[in-house]
Amino acid sequence: MTLKTLNLNAFKPVWLMGLIPPVLFLLWWDHEAVKGGANALAFVSLAQVGQALIDMFATGELGLSYGSSLGRALSGLLIGGGIGTLVGIAMGLSKPIEWAASPIYNSFRQVPILGWLPLIGLWFGSGDLSKLIIVALSAFYPTVLYTFEGLKQVEARLLDVARVYRLSGWQTFWRIQWPAALPSIFTGLFQALAFTWISTIGVELLFSSGAGLGAMMQQAQLQARLDIVLVCILFVGLTGFAINFLIKRLSQHVLSWRSIRA
Amino acid sequence: MDYVPHSQIPGHKIKQTGAVSLKGIKKQFNFKDRELKVLSEFSLDVQPGEFVSIVGPSGCGKSTLLRLIAGLDDTYDGTIALDGQRVAGTSLERGLVFQDHRLFPWMTLEDNIALALTNRQISKDAKAKLVADHIALVGLKGFEKAFPHQLSGGMAQRAAIARSLVNEPKVLLLDEPFGALDALTRVHLQGELQRIWLAQGSTMIMITHDVEEALYLGDRVVVMQANPGRITHTVDVNLPHPRDRASPVLHKLKDEILAELTNVPEPSNPIVRLIKGDDQ
């Protein structure tokens, strides 16, 4: 909705009004930086940030960190989302499994995702494996929930049709329940994608050994290199933006027949 | 137009199979520790190839009855038999058309109809031919690749009828098939159903609350009352098919049935009665 508004206004001068706050902010920032004084350590000039960006590009440091963060997020999505979908299917199709699994699922889900990190760190060290587990877990929760809900919400009237035509359990699942639940499953995966990006940055900040944007930021912070930190924030933000944009586009596409119920 | 008895129409196949026999059907729901009698001692014999309409007020158990015949619900007393064979569970011999079309939005019209043939042990080509024939039968040629949301309500219901007929069931059960359509489409599809029935010749049992529709289509009209659901009487409609809506005989019968159905002391709704607590 809002993205659309932005696009529509792209060629109208009113759009320029949106530039006022960031431009004023940057001018003030640059002024503080150039002025020096008490906060000189903190404020870096825009020229410095630009130089940092160029340097990080040139050394390949940025590409490496960005690539490993993105790789972590996507493999977490694949693993957590895959397992989550299977668990969601099992819970959605079998009442006994639902009854047995949901209290465990619901109690584990209460723990803030990064709160698991000290425990996982003790078990698996503070390397890539621990990070991947947390990122996968952040994809696991929403996919389980949305797969399960999607299957639960398949209406009894549609299942009656399957019974009238004597479809087997597998046929009913594959031809009716799965496609009926698909919009909800995709919603879960989209949410998982957004979550994995956030948790990737989080785990990299906490376990800052190894590659990754979060780790790079954390190292830069320890060396008081605000320029590098800002470049990282820029890339984290742009990726977040791209993910949200992608989700919006894909949902419109995938959910196109959602409003048209049987 | 001259009336021709349907047995003499060349296209109408008189079938030897498709006799439905209902004997002493009793059905009740347990509702908050109270028993709610939905059907009581319901008995009815339907001849092969016969069109029977069942009318009655809402809550008289007519939809429940159809679910029992279809095999979607097995908890009842009494016997339901098709050609002398007691029914158990659903079967491709008994087709069912719901009030809402219940086509699957992610399948094309063709795929929706082919779904009904999933477990028929016939060749792929034979299946394709059956699907094409039945699409033609309901007059939807050219819409094979359309998705349900691209069809009008009337077209979707025709597709649902095609899906239920594609297995060539011995008996077709219709649960208020035109109840969700606008008045003009309904009249049109009633004519279409009559044409299909004449061409196809299977036994049909249709539930409706539209007395005119029941009389226009049925060889016999069964009138039901609620609390508990039972037959109050049966009306034979001795008019040949296809019929003329303006027939004075139909009008007279309609007035009689309507008079009976509307002359019911309130409350007629069993749930309301139950809550008021005046159920014996």
Next chain:
Amino acid sequence: MKPDLKLILSVGSPLLLLIVWQAVTAFKLFPPEVLVSPTAVIAAFGEVITTGELQRHLSESLTRLAGGFTTGASLGLLFGLALALSKTVERVFGPTFQALRQVPVLAFIPMLILLLGIDEVFKIVIIAKAAFFPVALAAYDSVKGVPKSYFEVSSLYRAPWWVLISKILIPATIPNILAGVRLSLTRSWLVLVAAELIVADSGLGQMMEMGRQMFRLDIVMVGVIVAGVIGFALDRLFQLLQAHALRWKTA
């Protein structure tokens, strides 16, 4: 009466998990640095309570949460309303708001540490930021989403503006705004625990991080459980408030 399978399974499965856990530790299948028994966790729980450690950390965390969440949520509400009601505000601040919203809150932690240090201000600001966006977005969306017909009805009956606000705008938007506030409460708790883990000087997160560094698995597990219980309790509490505020909806 036949046994209730649902009850058996839903109580039985967590119980079974506990029994297996206890059994595995009883047979010493794993060294104690890797897995401690449930009873050891309970003992550690008793320990941190008697020393007052848990209460101290928890009260610090909750005070921070209260400060950051209240600031962030109320600023978010005001900003969201202004954004929805004024075209100028929307034009000037809308794009910046939409852009900043895309950056995960956690990514701001290193920058805020450099700018604000690791003191209390930093933690309040980061929680406030986490709380700000969901509320602002919910307020903006729900005011924008009030059906036009509602305004038409009110103008049809010549309702004065205060009636419009009190009888139409507030009831129509409050459910979504409250949902946004609830989401922001959950987010704040998540970000708080993360921030305390990163900048470990006090609070529940620090208790866990210290436990990890000293290989005290039992204390880490106590932290995990307490973090979960507090998150759950906060959400439940808010849900009750929400239900109370919206009781007209179902009535």
